[in-house]
Amino acid sequence: EAEVAQSPRYKITEKSQAVAFWCDPISGHATLYWYRQILGQGPELLVQFQDESVVDDSQLPKDRFSAERLKGVDSTLKIQPAELGDSAMYLCASSLEGPGADTQYFGPGTRLTVL
């Protein structure tokens, strides 16, 4: 069964360093989502791509976060510089069709710890 791949699974970094997370969605899925999940809370959407275009990044802290999906396939989420409050699980999801109520399939996540 096809899955969403994410790497690394765990990342420990120091405050003010740069970090990057990678996501490979299920083959053929047009829509890709990045979520942040703080411990004890539900996931919060950071950015949504339709192919290579950003559909929604209204919750992305653009002063330090950036996301790209250059060829409309895999995607990278970057934080520079990292802050203590960025410690969280970063989840990637993908869905087959365009924005809408299509089922999202989630990857295992990247657990980020900022010291």
Next chain:
Amino acid sequence: AQSVTQPDIHITVSEGASLELRCNYSYGATPYLFWYVQSPGQGLQLLLKYFSGDTLVQGIKGFEAEFKRSQSSFNLRKPSVHWSDAAEYFCAVGAGYNFNKFYFGSGTKLNVKP
């Protein structure tokens, strides 16, 4: 503003007992509704979803949920809980134009007693 409320942070049930997890949403129109499950350190897995039609929805692993428009609720149920059901459960809504805005509740952690 749209919101999803899961009033129970933790629930403990005995194995074999029935389960109901509550979810209420706040949105002007009927959104699309989802329940996801998350095992420790893992991503989320879809249990079931409601778009329209029959208000009682069957999902995987023996779960079902009932949409009640009058109560703005979408509660998750299972008649007999298994120890492997211990996990965190998230209710989510798809709202907005083309239902492309996703909002998750804060989750309910389920413990299962042997």
